[in-house]
Amino acid sequence: MSNPSRLAPAAPRVLAIAVAGVLLATLGSIVPALDRALEASEAPATTTLAVALPPPPPSEAPAPKEDWRTVRVQPGQTLGSLFADLGLPASTMHRMLEVPEATQLASRLKVGSELAFDIGPDGELRGLRFDAGETRRIHLAMEGDDVRREVIERAVETRVVVAGGQIRSSLFADGARAGLSAGVMNDMVKALQYDIDFGQDLREGDSFQIVYEELWREGERLRDAGVVAVNFVNQGKAYTALRFDRDGQSEFFDLEGRPLRKSFMRTPIEFARLSSGFGARRHPVLNRMRMHKGVDYAAPVGTPIFAAGEGRVKFAGWQNGYGRTVILDHGNGITTLYAHMSRLGSYRVGQRVRQGTTIGYVGMSGLATGPHLHYEFRVGGMHKDPLKVTLPKPEPLRGPALAEFRRATAPALAQLRRVGGVQLADR
Template sequence: MNELARQIRSTLNKHPKRVMAGLGAVLLGTGVTAFGIAPLDADIDQMPVRQLIEPVQLTAWSAQSSLEAPVPFILFRSDVTRRDDTVQSLLQRLGVNDAQAQQFLRRDTTAAELLRGRAGKLVRAETNDDQQLVRLTARWIANDNADHYQRLVIERQGEGFEARLEKGEFTSSVRLSSGTIRTSLFAATDAARLPDSIASQLADLFSAEIDFRRDLRAGDTFSVVYEALEADGELLRYGRLLSAEFVNKGKAHQVLWFEEPGKKGAYYTFEGESTRRAFLASPLAFSRISSGYGMRFHPVHGGQRPHLGVDYAAPTGTPVRTVGDGVVQFAGWQRGYGNVVYIQHRQDKVTVYAHLHRIDVRKGQRVEQGQLIGQVGCTGVCTGPHLHFEYRVRGEHRDPLIIAREGGGGEPVSAKARPAFDAAAQAMRLKLASASTIVQASAD
C-alpha cells in the first residue's frame, strides 16, 4: 500500500495536467460534468488498512450441480428415399452411423416398409452426438387417390428398437400463384415456381381451348389456386388444382373444381358448364415433344419416312397414363414398338403407347382416364428413352396433338346444386384476383 501511494504521488507531482485531464475524461465519460480533486494527504501511506470478510452463500452454486451431466445432443436430418436406396445408403445420407439400427431395419418386417414400394418417401432421422439413431420417421402416400398418409415410426427403446406403422390425416392448405408467358408455358410455370404436378394439371385443363405449342403469345398470363397437403407440419405433396384462369390472346379462360353432392367432383367453367373431355392432351403429366407427327428423317433407318405418332422425350421410369377411358386391347411385345399397350376407346378410336420400360396393365382390363399403364423406356427400335404415342380412328392415323379437342360433353351443374356452385365460384374469383397480384420472376 505504501509503494502504491508513493507511485500516485510521484506521477501527480511530475504530470499534474495529464493526471487532471485523464480524470476529467473518465468522469465525463460516466456523465459527470463538474468535479474537483482534493490534494493527496502526505500521510496517506500511514492510513490504517481495514480488512473486510463476509461469508458467501453457496446455495446458488449447489443449484448448478445439475450442469455436471451433459445436456443430450439431438441432430435432425431429412431426406427422401430413392429408387436405388439400400438401408446403408439412406442412413448414411441421414448422418446415422449405427450398426444396430442398420441390422434392425434390414430384419424387422414393419421397418422394411421404409424401402418397400415407390421411392420418394419423406424421412427424418434424429441422432445423438455419437451418430446413433434415436428416432426415425417416414411418411408417404400409399396411392395417388388416398385420403390419408402412412407414417412409419422407428424408436430406440432400451437396448433395442421398436417399429410401428400408423395412419395419418392430411392437413390441407391453399396456395396461390401467377405467371406471365415469355417463351413457353413450362418456362413460365418454372419461373413462377409452380410445382410440376400443378403445371401439368393447368395444361390438361386448357388444352382443349388452347394449343400450347401454336396459340401462346408473349404476355399471356395465368393465375392458379391449388392445394398443398402436409403431414405433421411437413409438405408431403401438392394436391388438386382448385381453380385457374388463363388469358390467351386477350381472352380469359376460367375453371374451378366443384363436387356436387352425390356425384364425383369435376371441373366446370364459372358459368357451370362441364370442361370434361373424352381425352387428355398428353399421356405424360409433364413432357417435351421430341418428334412430331408427319414426315421426318428416321433416326435409325435413315431417309424421309412418315412418323405416324408423337414422341415425348422423358427419363426411363417416367409414369405413362391413358388419355381416355377404355379397354386394353393389347399389352405385350411387338416388333419395333417393343413393350406396347393398345387401348380401345369408344367410336372405334385407339391409342398406342410404345417403347415402354414396363407394362402395368393386361389385355381386357378396363382403364379410366389418367390411370397409369406403364413407364417410359427404350424397348424395341429406339435411340433413347421416350414414349411413342399414336391416335387412330377406324384404323387411320391422326395427329395425336388434336386428340384433346375431340369429344367431350360432361353434364353441367344441376339446378339443385347451383346456389352452392355460385358461392364457390364467387370465392374462387376472389382468390384468383389475389393470385394475379403476386409478382413472380419472369422466364427469358
C-alpha cells in the first residue's frame, strides 16, 4: 500500500529522538535539585552541637531533635502504604488528613514526588513535610492529638533569558550548545513550524535568536516558562514570532500581528510517513481500482491524531470500512475526517475542539492492512487533496487588539534586537 516515491525523508524521526533524549537529561537534573532543596530546608538547628557541652544530667530528658526521613514516591504507592511502610499507624494519617492540603496530597500523590517524615525515637510521627504546588511547602506537626499546620511560602520569580545560536550540526545539538533546553527548542519549532519545515529546510549557517522565560525559586531553576519571541534566519530569510496572549491563550504572531498558526495543519499527525496519496489507486484490501478520497499516514498504533483546525465534533464512532472515525465541522462548509483509529479521544459529539487537540490515536480498525491514519478534507461535501487544497488564511489582529499587541511585544522585540547583528523579518 505504500508508494516509495512519496516517502517523506526520515529526518523528522531523528528530530523526535533527539527531543526525547535531551528531555530526559533535563528531567534528570531537576530531580536531584529538589532533593537538595528538601534536605536544605530540613537541616535542624545544629549549631549548638559544635560547642562541647557537658552531658546533661541523666534526670533531664534531651531536647527533642528532629529526625527527618525523605521518601520518594514509587509507582503503586499510596499515602496509606507509605505510612504502613514506616510503621506509622493509620490513625495518625487520618488525623493529618483533616488538613485540606494533606487530603489533596493523598488523592493526587505523584510518583517521584518527595515527602519528609519526622519520626521520633519511639517510632511515632512528629511531623510531615511536603510541597503543595510550586510555591508552597506544608509542614504538619503533631502536637498531642492536634495537627499544627504551617505554610512555608516559596517565592517564585520569572527571569527573562536572551540567547542565540547558529546551525552547525542539528537543531537540538546546536540549541544545547547555546545552553537551550529541548523544551525551549520545541517551543521554537512549534512557533515557526508553519513557515519552516525543521525536518528538511535547515541549512548550515542558519541562525536564531530567542527570548524565553525561566521560573526560579530560592536560587534554583525550576523550569522554562516558555518562549516569548524568536527570530530564525533560514536560508537567508528571517522569520520572527512574537508571543501574545489573546482570550487567555498564548499564540505566536508575526511582526504585523498576523497569527503564525494557520487555520489548518497540513498534516494532523506528527512524525508520520505519508504512505498513500490522494486519487485513483488499487485498494489494498479490496484489490479493486478505487478513488482514494484522502491521504494515509503510516504510524505506530497509539500515535496521537490532532484536530487539523478548530471545529466542532460532528461524528465520533464506528463507520463501515473506516472503523473508529471522527468527523470535525470547521464551518464555511469545511469538514475533516480521521479514520482507522485504535481509540477515540475524550470529548462529546457537538463539543468544540481547538486546533492540535488530540482527537484519537492511530490504529487499524475497519478495512486496513496496517496501522495508519486515513485523513480526508472536504469543502462543500467535495473531497479535496489535503496536501494541495488552498487553506484559508487566519485573520490578522486589527484596531485596539493590534495596538495592544504592539505595546505588549515591544520589550521582547527590543531584547531580540539586542542579540548582536539580528536580521528581523521584513515589516
